[in-house]
Structures are given as structure tokens and as C-alpha cells.
Amino acid sequence: MAKTIGEINEKIKAGKAVVVTAEEIIGIARQDGMKAAAEKVDVVTTGTFAPMCSSGAYFNIGHAKPRIKLGGGRVYLNDVLAYAAFAAADLFIGANALPDDDPRNRVHPGEFNYGGGHVIEELVAGKDIRLSAMAYGTDCYPRKRLETWINIKDLNEAVLFNIRNAYQNYNIAANLSGKTIYTYMGVLKANLGNINYCSAGQLSPLLNDPCYKTIGIGTRIFLGGGVGYVAWQGTQHNPDVPRTEGSVPTRGAGTLAVIGDLKQMTARWLVGTSMLGYGCTLSVGIGVPIPILSEEMVRYTAVTDEEIFGAVVDYSEAYPNLKPDIIAEVSYAQLKSGLVTVQGKEVPTASLSSYSRAVEIANDLKQWILNGQFLLTSPVSPLPGVESGITFKPLKERPIND
Amino acid sequence: MAVAKRIVLRFPQRLVDRPIVSRLVRDYNLDFNILKASVTQDDEGLMVLELSGQQNDYDRGIGYLTTSGVQIQSLSQDVLRNEERCTHCGACVTVCPPHAFEVDPVTRKVLFNDEKCVACGLCIKACPPRAMEVHF
Known part of the structure; x- marks a missing residue:
């Protein structure tokens, strides 16, 4: 019997909802069957915690006396460049931003110990952040210099706004070349020395709702330890990729843009992260509740690591040169065993996504719902699916000959 | 002995x-x-x-x-893991030559076996949240 989100919310308010994690639903579906599980379970919670580079935060610092117009000026937060091209007092800082004097990869591999992701983590942790601004001065905003400490508790608004998170599946990285390479997928040893992957697999939000039947614009979620919302499909959202019989994408597919009040988030779930030889980023914790509206949603959420496959890509040659070639397809169950056989070689695997933290998020979200403090939402509008015809286009370079 | x-x-x-x-x-x-x-x-x-x-x-x-x-x-005192900082992602596991890191198959947490550690330091910079610290 089909349920509605309204009915599930009534059960949550009455303390009668049955909520399980995307790990727990696997056993329930196996034991009770899909039909019985659909009747019994109301919500399945998912989770993921991993470096998510297209993350950032915006905030309003309030007006200085006399006033200064940051827009069009240059602003640094703990020496890290922030984006100041709005009005007088608004700023945006991206996770990958670096201090001007960071040596980058001048001595390769660069360390990238501090960047935008670390500023966001420290801001959330309640630490004072040093703001240094230069502006050009106007009649109504006369100041040209501002040096001050800022703290999240004094900001008017502080909002996490990540334009691409929670990738639905992802490349699995290897290195076929003869030397170690340093990538956003971690350190990859020469001659297929290791394989790195980055997905929570059977716990990952979009892998539990592969056709975006319940997750859409406006969906309320766990974000950075607080409550957030799906704002839009993420950039590079690419639903039309090869899929398994169970509709699970076998390549990077859907993505989410997410938003939420930074003031109620915690540094445990927004961790400044450094990728050797690559750059700075932010590890983000996200959990999405999936309402079990029908038997179909049990089938989707009961997906196991054995049924989720990803493509192993060579990051020494195919990836940098935008070649579509893949080395192999392997399942997340194989990856999680610690060894996969690729090109006749047993290769050790490592994860960049913290599965134990993903479990923790799914359990936290489950607890919030059981406590009646978190209600489910109907999407305002669905995410574009396979039928949308959306494709992820490469850049069409056009030489400038003037 | x-x-x-x-x-x-x-x-x-x-x-x-x-x-x-x-x-x-x-x-x-x-x-x-x-x-x-x-x-x-x-x-x-x-x-x-x-x-x-x-x-x-x-x-x-x-x-x-x-x-x-x-x-x-x-x-064993020289390479330490900052437990507050470690997110148990697992990026260190294949970087470590003497295999001092191991993923617990049940909890999926990364175990650091400092008996196996040779203090080579490769994990220090390869750790994304910079949880590994060397103290000489």
C-alpha cells in the first residue's frame, strides 16, 4: 500500500514512525521481502562524509563605521582570498581558495596545509578569523582599509552553500604510469600500485534513490551536522550514464547543490582537508532521508555494495587528457574487501570517503526523525532525470585570433 | 632472552x-x-x-x-594519530609501506598499529585532515 509523505510525517509526530538506515534496510528486505518491508518501514536514512571540493560559504559581516564597500575590493580571511564582488558587506569563500603566498606546487607535491576549507572549519568551530580588506572608497563608503577579527556569532548571516556535493557514484582512481602521482583522489602509486575510491556505496544518498523519485529541490537533509536543504541539482548533474538493471549508475551521475545555516553546523562534519600535490578542500557530512512511499523505494534503498559498480580510471593519462577509456569495472564490495584484481594484478584499495562517519550520519538522522525533531519534505520540483536529456558537456574551446 | x-x-x-x-x-x-x-x-x-x-x-x-x-x-611514541582530527577515511592505508594501518572489516574504522610503524613519515602529508603527527 502506497504511503504519502504527509502520512509519514503524522507518524513521526506521533512517535510511531519506523526509521532504519540504508544498511539496516538490506537485512529487513531480505528477511521480510520487499512488500512487507514497504509496509513496515517509513523512512530509510543515508549518509556520506568525504572531501567535496565545490563547497563554500557566504556571510554578511555587518557595516563598519565609517562604512567600507567590500564589493570590488580584495578581502582575505586568515590570509585566504575570499570572493568580494557583491555589495558592501557580503563575502563568499570557496573550499579550494589558498593564501597568496602558499607555494602551491612550486615544489611538487605541494602540501596545501591551509585554505578555504580550513577557514570554514575554524569559523564553524567558533574561532576568531582575521579579516583584511582593501577597497577603493566612495562618497558613501569612504573607507579603504579594514583589519578586524570576525566571529561566526557576530555575523548577520552565515550560510554553507555547496554547488556540487554528494556525487552519485564516482571514478575509481588508479595510476598506470611509472611514477607516483598526486591527485584529488589521493596519492596513487606507480604501475597500478593502489586504487582509491570515494563513495559511501550502499549508504550514499543518491545511490539509494537512483532515479530521483523522492530527493528533489527543497528536500530537507542533514548537512554539516545541522539541517540543510537541497537547493538545486548540483553542477555537472549527469543522469544519463550507463546503469545496472537496478537503475544504479555505474559512472558519476547525479549531484546535489545544498544549502544550510552554518551557525547550527559543527566542525566535526565540516573538516578542512589537504590533498597532497592537489590543493585544499572541505570534507562535508550529508545525510538524506528517503521516504518509503512504495515497494519500489524498498528495492532502491536495499541496494548493496555487491550491486554498485564503478569505473576504474587511469589518472596518469586518461583522466588528465579527458579520454573516456576505463581500465575495469569493479563493485564496491570488492573495493571494500581491500584488494581488487585489475589487469591480472591484485591491487590494494583505499577509501577517501569515511564509511564509519557515513554510518554515524545515517544513525544521527535516524535519531532526529525518531525524536520527532526532523520532518520529511516533498520536493518543490524534481531533479532532472534520464528523460531530461541533460548531458555533461566538455568545454568546446574556440581559439581567440584577434 | x-x-x-x-x-x-x-x-x-x-x-x-x-x-x-x-x-x-x-x-x-x-x-x-x-x-x-x-x-x-x-x-x-x-x-x-x-x-x-x-x-x-x-x-x-x-x-x-x-x-x-x-x-x-x-x-612507538614518535608517530602519533590525533584522534580528534582523524575521520577514518582510509587514505593512509595503501600509502604506508609496513602496512601499519588496517580497516576494521566491521566498523570500517582505520586501526593504527604503531608496533608496525617505521616512522618513514609518508602518512603525514598523505593524510587529508592532517591527523598523523611526527614527534622526533
């Missing part, structure tokens, strides 16, 4: 050009395996080695090193 221990030796500048470790073999019947050796910015020598032999020879050898002016630390 036979023993095998991993230790960190610091040689002050005045000892750097003297043959010291070789006497452990010649005079104290000990075997050694050098895991790491370097000269620091202050021209001090730093050596990580595994020393093995009979307990009484080992004790006499350590006594000789100490009276020579070599500072000795046990190795």
Missing part, C-alpha cells in the same frame, strides 16, 4: 662523524636494521633502527650509546 626493539637515536653534532653504531655489532653482538637515517638542520644525526640480540647484550649496548652521548627514544 632475545629482544628486538625499534628505537630513535639522536646524535649531537660532535658525534655525527664517529663510528658508533658499528660498535654495537662488534662489541655487543647486536644486529641492527636501519629504517631511516638523516642529518637535521642543526647538523644533528637522526637514526631510526631496529636493534636485536640477547637482552643482556641489548642492555649493555644501550648503556654504551647513552654514555657516548646519544639520546635514545623508543619509536
Whole structure:
């Protein structure tokens, strides 16, 4: 019997909802069957915690006396460049931003110990952040210099706004070349020395709702330890990729843009992260509740690591040169065993996504719902699916000959 | 009783050009395996080695090193994991040559077995949240 989100919310308010994690639903579906599980379970919670580079935060610092117009000026937060091209007092800082004097990869591999992701983590942790601004001065905003400490508790608004998170599946990285390479997928040893992957697999939000039947614009979620919302499909959202019989994408597919009040988030779930030889980023914790509206949603959420496959890509040659070639397809169950056989070689695997933290998020979200403090939402509008015809286009370079 | 221990030796500048470790073999019947050796910015020598032999020879050898002016630390204290910072992602697992990191198959947490650690330092910069710290 089909349920509605309204009915599930009534059960949550009455303390009668049955909520399980995307790990727990696997056993329930196996034991009770899909039909019985659909009747019994109301919500399945998912989770993921991993470096998510297209993350950032915006905030309003309030007006200085006399006033200064940051827009069009240059602003640094703990020496890290922030984006100041709005009005007088608004700023945006991206996770990958670096201090001007960071040596980058001048001595390769660069360390990238501090960047935008670390500023966001420290801001959330309640630490004072040093703001240094230069502006050009106007009649109504006369100041040209501002040096001050800022703290999240004094900001008017502080909002996490990540334009691409929670990738639905992802490349699995290897290195076929003869030397170690340093990538956003971690350190990859020469001659297929290791394989790195980055997905929570059977716990990952979009892998539990592969056709975006319940997750859409406006969906309320766990974000950075607080409550957030799906704002839009993420950039590079690419639903039309090869899929398994169970509709699970076998390549990077859907993505989410997410938003939420930074003031109620915690540094445990927004961790400044450094990728050797690559750059700075932010590890983000996200959990999405999936309402079990029908038997179909049990089938989707009961997906196991054995049924989720990803493509192993060579990051020494195919990836940098935008070649579509893949080395192999392997399942997340194989990856999680610690060894996969690729090109006749047993290769050790490592994860960049913290599965134990993903479990923790799914359990936290489950607890919030059981406590009646978190209600489910109907999407305002669905995410574009396979039928949308959306494709992820490469850049069409056009030489400038003037 | 036979023993095998991993230790960190610091040689002050005045000892750097003297043959010291070789006497452990010649005079104290000990075997050694050098895991790491370097000269620091202050021209001090730093050596990580595994020393093995009979307990009484080992004790006499350590006594000789100490009276020579070599500072000795046990190795397991030297690479530490900041448990607050570690997110248990697993990026360290395949980077570590002696396989000191292991993923618990049930909890999926990363276990750090500092007995296996040779203090090579490869995990320090490869750790995305910078949870591994080296203290020499």
C-alpha cells in the first residue's frame, strides 16, 4: 500500500514512525521481502562524509563605521582570498581558495596545509578569523582599509552553500604510469600500485534513490551536522550514464547543490582537508532521508555494495587528457574487501570517503526523525532525470585570433 | 632472552662523524636494521633502527650509546594519530609501506598499529585532515 509523505510525517509526530538506515534496510528486505518491508518501514536514512571540493560559504559581516564597500575590493580571511564582488558587506569563500603566498606546487607535491576549507572549519568551530580588506572608497563608503577579527556569532548571516556535493557514484582512481602521482583522489602509486575510491556505496544518498523519485529541490537533509536543504541539482548533474538493471549508475551521475545555516553546523562534519600535490578542500557530512512511499523505494534503498559498480580510471593519462577509456569495472564490495584484481594484478584499495562517519550520519538522522525533531519534505520540483536529456558537456574551446 | 626493539637515536653534532653504531655489532653482538637515517638542520644525526640480540647484550649496548652521548627514544611514541582530527577515511592505508594501518572489516574504522610503524613519515602529508603527527 502506497504511503504519502504527509502520512509519514503524522507518524513521526506521533512517535510511531519506523526509521532504519540504508544498511539496516538490506537485512529487513531480505528477511521480510520487499512488500512487507514497504509496509513496515517509513523512512530509510543515508549518509556520506568525504572531501567535496565545490563547497563554500557566504556571510554578511555587518557595516563598519565609517562604512567600507567590500564589493570590488580584495578581502582575505586568515590570509585566504575570499570572493568580494557583491555589495558592501557580503563575502563568499570557496573550499579550494589558498593564501597568496602558499607555494602551491612550486615544489611538487605541494602540501596545501591551509585554505578555504580550513577557514570554514575554524569559523564553524567558533574561532576568531582575521579579516583584511582593501577597497577603493566612495562618497558613501569612504573607507579603504579594514583589519578586524570576525566571529561566526557576530555575523548577520552565515550560510554553507555547496554547488556540487554528494556525487552519485564516482571514478575509481588508479595510476598506470611509472611514477607516483598526486591527485584529488589521493596519492596513487606507480604501475597500478593502489586504487582509491570515494563513495559511501550502499549508504550514499543518491545511490539509494537512483532515479530521483523522492530527493528533489527543497528536500530537507542533514548537512554539516545541522539541517540543510537541497537547493538545486548540483553542477555537472549527469543522469544519463550507463546503469545496472537496478537503475544504479555505474559512472558519476547525479549531484546535489545544498544549502544550510552554518551557525547550527559543527566542525566535526565540516573538516578542512589537504590533498597532497592537489590543493585544499572541505570534507562535508550529508545525510538524506528517503521516504518509503512504495515497494519500489524498498528495492532502491536495499541496494548493496555487491550491486554498485564503478569505473576504474587511469589518472596518469586518461583522466588528465579527458579520454573516456576505463581500465575495469569493479563493485564496491570488492573495493571494500581491500584488494581488487585489475589487469591480472591484485591491487590494494583505499577509501577517501569515511564509511564509519557515513554510518554515524545515517544513525544521527535516524535519531532526529525518531525524536520527532526532523520532518520529511516533498520536493518543490524534481531533479532532472534520464528523460531530461541533460548531458555533461566538455568545454568546446574556440581559439581567440584577434 | 632475545629482544628486538625499534628505537630513535639522536646524535649531537660532535658525534655525527664517529663510528658508533658499528660498535654495537662488534662489541655487543647486536644486529641492527636501519629504517631511516638523516642529518637535521642543526647538523644533528637522526637514526631510526631496529636493534636485536640477547637482552643482556641489548642492555649493555644501550648503556654504551647513552654514555657516548646519544639520546635514545623508543619509536612507538614518535608517530602519533590525533584522534580528534582523524575521520577514518582510509587514505593512509595503501600509502604506508609496513602496512601499519588496517580497516576494521566491521566498523570500517582505520586501526593504527604503531608496533608496525617505521616512522618513514609518508602518512603525514598523505593524510587529508592532517591527523598523523611526527614527534622526533
